[in-house]
Amino acid sequence: MAGLEARAREVLAPHVVDYVATGAGEQLTRDEAHDAWTRVRFAPHVLREVTSVDLTTTLLGRELTVPWGVAPTSGQREVHADGEPAVLRAGAAAGALTVVSSNAGTRFEDLPEAPWWLQVYLPADRTLAQPLIERAVAAGASALVLTVDTPVVSRKPAGASEASFWDLVDPARVRVNFDEGYAERPGSEKATDLGPHDIGWLAGVSGLPVAVKGVLRPDDARRCVDAGAAAVWVSNHGGRQLDRVLPTATALPAVVEAVGADAQVYVDGGIRSGTDVLAALSLGADAVFLGRSPVWALVEGEGGVARLHDELRRDLVEALRLAGCRTPREARGVAALPPAP
Template sequence: MGERVGSWLSGLEARAARSMSTPLREYVEHGSGEGHTTGEATRAWRSLRLRPHVLRDVTDVDLGVTLLGRPSRLPWGVAPTSLQRAVHPDGEVATARATAAAGGLMVVSSNAGSTFAEIAATGVDWWLQVYLPSDRTLVGPLLDRAVEAGAGAVVLTVDTPVVATWYPTEGLIWDLADPAWTRVNFGPGHEGQPGTEKALDLGPHDIDWLRERTGLPVVVKGVLRGDDARRCVQAGAAAVWVSTHGGRQLDRVLTTAQALLEVRAAVGAEAEVYVDGGLRDGIDVLSALASGADAVFVGRPVLHALVEGEAGVARWHAAMSAETGEAMRLAGCRSVADTRDLLAPPANDGLNRL
């Protein structure tokens, strides 16, 4: 059983690639620059080593966590990704249905091709990801629609003052995509207005502004340093999200597996800490939890599974649940709280370095 699950997960990317056009496949898989950060992400998790417990009763294993006060049956969530309707016609709605059935959390991109109302109608717990424009007032209607549709939090992406350069071979997917696949939650006439470009002057005050504007907790996504994490928490962030934007922003930054320990230490118990980037299987999830993450988020593999629609995403959640549950049993852990002392110190194992 475990072998079949692992085989299905490991073959996801290749199967998805056969169903995608070259521009779409390159968009999903690309990293910025020469792709160093993207290429190192998964290997970094697999360089970590764990110290399992034994003589523990693991008859019953609970994968559940509490995120911003709400229970989730899964210690992972779906990261925000664009162009889901280019991957499958049902797009975000298919992802949301499968995630709701699994008892998980979904973060919806502000570039989504499905309306907030359609996503919310699936019953999924969801948060909104946003970029702030240079004219903050222009994001107000989007925030209002999200609040009205029941978003549980706002995830502010802070690592994208500009979009980093990458090198597609057959043109940018944005120039080829159907306009109905993206940004449907912005009002008519939004595009092209003065001030819609991404803000170059983001600051801690924007965290407090978003919290006051929406009445929702704010998660800050794109943090790789402990000192920045502290500034976020001091400005009112409920959580910080360790992320390299899938390796799509500044190339040659450290991996999220390397950054997580510092951020967790800086934040302590004052806020939740999440991580994404290169997590592909249940042992990766266990390693991230052992490194101090309250939850992990996964992007590309969900898009790979979405090629098969709702059924594909449902199978992905089930496979990850089976692998993570097995990994926790083998590590002697009955709950996520039991994972916190599993990580082997780097000095104990030369493999615990890239």
């Protein structure tokens, strides 16, 4: 996976590179994400049979071939004309799940057959979100991911051109699942009053399990589960929201403990290699999600994303064998030490 970003930077327009790469504030959180995984130390098992490794993982009732998925990212059709369909096809072929952003550039009805979940931001007037959710359900979304770390979109550092990204994009390639005039409707602004009750409301209107994305604290994780969340997703939005928050590798163990067996726990942020995935699994994650890596890989279309999945699979199988594990589940507890803050 090394070199993906560098290759993408050679091809993409500067405003697209900035949009994908940039974090919030001084970008400390973005920059610490990967390093935090590298601080996990393993205590591998030996004298165990590791002839074959089976990565099969069940996420919210759906059996997948690998313990990772693609996190929701907007702007995919600015990276490659095939955008979301290419990411979904590559994911389906690899047996991975893909989460489609509510700001996607492809209409849900045009997505290919693949396992996918819809990510949602709820607006101040919740009922405005319903038509989009209903269309996603009809088009095959099998779970919802409620992003809860974005009451406002964080300002990006001076000089970074996120604003110009939204000015420069072709409107036909972003947010195409919202009706004409949606943004002008009263109540369409992001909700600043999200609460645990929204989890039950979403499950009710969709009939789907709900994962809550953007949790960093064990007490919040518990509130999500008590409100009916099927999964808690430890994330700091790739360092794009509040800067100086905990790295997800540091936050994960306490969330795993608070959730126990009552829901699944996922994590994203700075995961770049099979050893990073092993670190997350060893700290108790049921699955990991990849944000920027598949976006950079998408520069080479479906083939680029397929190669990313392939490389990660080989990398993780090797890491698991070296750790004396035959399955992702057996990796649990292989971390000798939680990562130092």
